[in-house]
Amino acid sequence: MPAQIATSRQLLLALLILAISLFFPSLLSRGASRRLTQLTSHIFPSPTTNRAASSILPTNRPLPKMGYEKELEVALLAVQRASILTKTVYSSHSKGTLSKSDSSPVTIGDFGAQALIIASIKHAFPEDDVVGEEDADDLRKNEQERNLVWDLVQAAKLDDSAAEDKIGGPIQSVDDMLTALDNGRSNGGRQGRIWALDPIDGTKGFLRGGQYAVCLALMVDGVPTVGVIGCPNLPIDDKAPLDSSIGADADDKEGKGVLFGAVKGQGATSQPLSKGALQQSRKISMKAVPDVSQATFCESVEAGHSSHGDNAAIASKLGITKSSVRMDSQAKYASIARGAGDIYLRLPVSKSYEEKIWDHAAGVVLVQEAGGQVTDAWGKPLDFGIGRTLKDNKGVVAAPKDVFQQVINVVKEVLSAKE
Numbered sequence: 001m002p003a004q005i006a007t008s009r010q011l012l013l014a015l016l017i018l019a020i021s022l023f024f025p026s027l028l029s030r031g032a033s034r035r036l037t038q039l040t041s042h043i044f045p046s047p048t049t050n051r052a053a054s055s056i057l058p059t060n061r062p063l064p065k066m067g068y069e070k071e072l073e074v075a076l077l078a079v080q081r082a083s084i085l086t087k088t089v090y091s092s093h094s095k096g097t098l099s100k101s102d103s104s105p106v107t108i109g110d111f112g113a114q115a116l117i118i119a120s121i122k123h124a125f126p127e128d129d130v131v132g133e134e135d136a137d138d139l140r141k142n143e144q145e146r147n148l149v150w151d152l153v154q155a156a157k158l159d160d161s162a163a164e165d166k167i168g169g170p171i172q173s174v175d176d177m178l179t180a181l182d183n184g185r186s187n188g189g190r191q192g193r194i195w196a197l198d199p200i201d202g203t204k205g206f207l208r209g210g211q212y213a214v215c216l217a218l219m220v221d222g223v224p225t226v227g228v229i230g231c232p233n234l235p236i237d238d239k240a241p242l243d244s245s246i247g248a249d250a251d252d253k254e255g256k257g258v259l260f261g262a263v264k265g266q267g268a269t270s271q272p273l274s275k276g277a278l279q280q281s282r283k284i285s286m287k288a289v290p291d292v293s294q295a296t297f298c299e300s301v302e303a304g305h306s307s308h309g310d311n312a313a314i315a316s317k318l319g320i321t322k323s324s325v326r327m328d329s330q331a332k333y334a335s336i337a338r339g340a341g342d343i344y345l346r347l348p349v350s351k352s353y354e355e356k357i358w359d360h361a362a363g364v365v366l367v368q369e370a371g372g373q374v375t376d377a378w379g380k381p382l383d384f385g386i387g388r389t390l391k392d393n394k395g396v397v398a399a400p401k402d403v404f405q406q407v408i409n410v411v412k413e414v415l416s417a418k419e
């Protein structure tokens, strides 16, 4: 009761000061103005204020519902269904490898997963655009490949029929499959709702038998807002230790397969990536890092994607003696978001390479919502609103907020020494 009286007094006082600030702004001292902000944020707490406080400390309270529920559910189900398809290809001997015009690897799994996910998005949100990594050009030319992908697409189903319905059920024809694939040709941009999709991120890891991820993010006016990542080869246990075997022993399927989700302002979660209905998700958060020298840092397996030498120099300047954990794909973002690792370093190798938005958008939401910060290697915010690539950025650094500045200072030192 006394608390209620105090709150109504505070409310009256806030309204009074608000009225003075509107009609006689010059009468309001800076102190009173600060008090007004404190009072209004206490009485009408903003989602961001709540998140900042809760993201570092895990809580068992359910996440508040504040919009994008349908987007998150559709994205989780779409990624879950596409992951069933990628697992089929992963288990096959040849893994259905094809070669793309830029000589990067692609598999029938990439095409099938993209078609399934875009069909799901277009069923639920027909007006939305999609920036997808693949298109249907190769499949239109090659009947044999097209048939292989079609067989995969028809076979990938969720066990839960209500869930299947939410994402539009099976794709009806080969033509619909090709149309879905081609619906990923959006050029991106600063306005509206645009999904960024990497059907198999870390294709090299996928082919090597390591980590890979099915990644989907919704960007709203250029801001990554919903992020979902399926990691079929990560341990379900969020607390499983992260060591160098993580990128190598993925053939052992016991206890593996995680589905991560996050919505801006609402936190991040994980749950098992099984075929059935979505399960009760667990809230995830980054680990506190009281001493950065004890941090675990992750980097690409491929030396061509991220400079192992620069990453090692940064780790050494931070006093980190543990060797890096190398793994492919956005499984790195997911792993630090759940506190299995701490820092993700992606120092550019080539000056000309432009990072693709589908390689980062989902991971960025996950890390931010788990209490972390992500920028490029110079500390610049990643700009997802200028097209299919992050052309105004170089490299990526992700770390818990508390140590972020310390890390980025050292990254800049190492980069500046090379200039």
Ligand SMILES: Nc1ncnc2c1ncn2[C@@H]1O[C@H](COP(=O)(O)O)[C@@H](O)[C@H]1OP(=O)(O)O
Pocket: 104, 105, 201, 202, 203, 205, 300, 301, 302, 304, 305, 306, 327, 328, 329, 330, 349, 350, 353, 355, 359
């Ligand atoms: N030179 C490069 N620098 C950074 N990333 C690259 C480079 N070449 C390819 N990639 C992308 O890195 C991603 C995988 O990253 P990781 O090393 O973290 O697993 C892939 O999506 C791949 O894109 P692509 O699929 O076009 O080959």
Ligand SMILES: [Mg+2]
Pocket: 198, 200, 201, 202, 203, 358, 359
């Ligand atoms: Mg990729």
